[in-house]
Structures are given as C-alpha cells and as structure tokens.
Amino acid sequence: MSAAILVVFILGYLAIAFEHSIKINKAASALITGVVCWTIYALNYGDEHAVAHKLMERLGEISGILFFLLGAMTIVELVDAHDAFEVITNRITTSNKGKLLLIFGLITFFLSAVLDNLTTTIVMASLARKLIAKKEERLLFVGIIVIAANAGGAWSPIGDVTTTMLWIGNQISPFGLVKRMILPSLVCLVVPLWIVLYELKGDIQPPEQAINRSKSTSQFERRAVLTLGLLALLAVPVFKTWTHLPPVMGIMLTLGLLWMATELIHSGKDVEDKDFLSVAYALRKVDSPSILFFLGILLCVAALQSAGHLLSAAQWLEKTIGNQTIIILAIGLLSSVVDNVPLVAAVQNMYSLQQLPTDHYFWHFLAYAAGTGGSILVIGSSAGVAAMGMENISFFWYLKRISLLALIGYFAGAGAYILQYRIFG
DSSP, rough: HHOOOOOOOOHHHHHHHHHHHHHHHHHHHHHHHHHHHHHHHHHHHHHHHHHHHHHHHHHHHHHHHHHHHHHHHHHHHHHHTTTTHHHHHHTOOOHHHHHHHHHHHHHHHHHHHOOOHHHHHHHHHHHHHHHHHHHHHHHHHHHHHHHHHHHHHHHHHHHHHHHHHHHTTTHHHHHHHHHHHHHHHHHHHHHHHHHHHHOOOOOOOSSOOOOOOOOSOOOHHHHHHHHHHHHHHHHHHHHHHHHHHOOHHHHHHHHHHHHHHHHHHHHSHHHHHHHSSSHHHHHHOOHHHHHHHHHHHHHOOOOHHTHHHHHHHHHHHHHOOOOOOHHHHHHHHHHSSSOHHHHHHHHHHHTTTTSSSSTTTHHHHHHHHHHHHHGGGGGGGGHHHHHHHHHOOHHHHHHHTTHHHHHHHHHEEEEEHHHHHHHHH
C-alpha cells in the first residue's frame, strides 16, 4: 500500500512539473493524484470508518487554508475591478532602465507582502507590458519581478501560501515572521538587483501606442476601495492575534465588511453599471483552478502523512543529514523543481510544535527557503508560472538569464538570516 501511494504521488508530481509539456492543467493532475492516493489508502487499510475519520480531520485543516485563499483572492479581484491598482502604477514616470528596475523591484517586494506573490506578479508584469516595448528588456524586468514577489511574500503571513500555511499551523506568528524575515528577504532581492543594475544602462523604449482604458470608476472610488482592501488584508493578522481564532475567520469578516462598503459606495448606480464592481463579479474572476490545485496537493500530502511516509522521511532526514540548516537549504532548492506548498505541508507534519515551538529558528528559515527557493526555476513558484504564461517565457531563457541571479540571492538571504540569528538570536 505505502509503495503504491508513493508511486502515484511521484507520477502526479511529474505531471504537475511538466504541465506545459503534457498540456494538462496541474489542477487536474493534483486532484486525480490526491483522490487516487486516498483511494489506495482506503482500500488497503481495512477499517473504512477510521479512514473516513482521518480524511474528515484532514479536510477540516485543508478547508481553512482554501477558504482563506478564496477570501483573500476575492478582495484582490475586487480592488482590481475598480482599477484601484492604477493609483500606484500611474505614479511611475521615469524611463531610465536602472531607476525603473529599482522601482519595480521595491514596489513588488512590499506589495507582495501585503497582497500575495501571484497577484503582485500579475499586476507588475501587466505594468511592464505597458511601459516597455522591447520584449527582451521586458522579460528581464519580469524575471526580477518574480524574484521580488517571492522574496516579498516570504516575510509576510499573507504574502505566500506557504507562510499562510505556517501561520495557520501556529508554527509562526505574524510579528515574529516580519521581525526575523524582512532583512533576509530584502537581501535575497537586493543582491541580484544590484548585479543587474551594475550592467543595465540607458532608457527604456515605451510602446508606440498606449493602451486606453475606459474609466468606469471615479478617483474617489478607486482610492477608497484600494485603501479598504489593503486595510482588510492587514487587519487579518491583528484579528487572529486578538481573538486567537483561525485566520480564515478574519478574512471572512473583512471580506464581508468590504462587500458591505462597496455595496454602499455604488448604491446609487444602475444594476448593470455596478455589476462588475461587486463581490459577486470578483468571485467569478477568482482563479478557481489554483484553489483546486491546492486542494489536490494538500490531499496528496495528507495521504502520505496517514500512510506514514512523512514520519519515515523525517527520520531519514534526521539520521542522514541531521543539521537543520542544511535540511532547510535543501528543501528550498527542491522547491524550485516542485511546488513549495506540498513541501511545506510535508515538513509541517514531520515536526511537532513540542519539538519545534512557534517562531523557532527552523520555521522562520523554512518560510524563507520555501518562499524564495522557487525563484530559481520558472516553474518553481506560482509567480513564475504566472509570468511564464503572460510573457511566454521559455524554461531555458529563464534558466540562462534569471536562475543564477535567483540562486545567488537565495544563498545571500540565507546567509543573512543565519548571521542575524547568531548575533541577535
């Protein structure tokens, strides 16, 4: 049984990793893999009631993550439907390549921490398309955006799915993560950014024709929704700290409040005019395949845990390597090949909070490594996959132009974290 589950798991991961080659969406592969793993487990365990009980327990944990993602993604889509992000992007006026790349990198880094790395990548890559005509130059900017988005998401509990998972699992606290991770994450971006800036000269060539978009919302509405959306996302860690309820409760509360606020803002408009500015419209735009992908992948990991594979892996890592720093660095490198979500989910189940309490060195370093290691290859993170699709970035172009920069930044940030821990504890 255990061997069969492991074989199915590996085949499923190969299908996910080679999604573009086999032309099958990774969500489909993940769902099939997750259900087949549980089917094998149920058919061979012998006690159907015990299996059902374990599955319901796992689904309870998984649903908290999925509904949190649904709420956060809906808020972001609502803000985007109001063209509210243009309040930020319209302020960028420089044409100097170096200055523009620095602006892109820093905005992406901090915006990713507030929103999430996937959404931030989409917003910033869209902006790059508006400002930069030459594709080769634009691809370089998008590559830096991927590095910056993943680095920015690593120091925020809502910036990356993996940090959210660690937060929900009580392995990290929001304040502890920000305090210990912002410097290493910034180093992870600044080092490759400095290398590129050293050689980047001249001005960009803007597109010949600017894209004119009809404005359906007023300046007041854009600013109001942007402010409310950002406050809603920022309020979630505060709500969890105050009430000790799971983050999903905070995101649902803030989504409800934002829903109410936008209904009041547009109450005087016709039904047709305000339809695409509503939460119902934002829900239709949410990336449902991504949510289903996370469901499938977390089901896979839950099956591995129930079958005892994760405990065996933990024992093997401890016996073979032992050093926690080397283990985490290896996990970060592995996250450039396979998605970081199942890796973090697996490690979460390897070690208990009794062994490694909340805000332990191990958990913070894991958040950094899993979040930033995905930048090394374009298929290693959701931000990279999004950029790959938007700009038709080839795997080997990214490998040639961006991977080494990301790898240098990854080890530089890891070194900064280790040094910081040894000095300040």
